[in-house]
Amino acid sequence: MANGKRLVVEPAWCKGCGYCVEFCPKKVLVLEHEKIVVKSPEACICCGLCEQRCPDYAIWVEKEAM
Template identity: 75%
Template sequence: MLKGKKLCTEPEWCKGCGYCAEFCPKKVLIIRQEKVVVENPDDCICCGLCEQRCPDYAIWVEEA
């Protein structure tokens, strides 16, 4: 993960569409039991593609 930023999720809002995982260039995210899971947080480059693609606002990048 980039210094000063972190990837945040709200699984209760997630419908499990998988768009975030599909667009993640580093394969940080997976869908498990129809919810987003941050599988490899140390690989995250905080590009924000997951946040842009999530129709449920269940994932975002914020300042740490």
């Protein structure tokens, strides 16, 4: 991902509202079977807009282990 960070999705917490999809500037997220999927992880810039908008705390940016 970007700058030693990666996007994490917890499908069990996702209710499929789609807010993260709408706010993603790089369009890396999609809804499949009413759950969020990272379609293009290589395009993610880890800006955190999806994390900020998720009402279910189902998506977040974390530092990758070194």
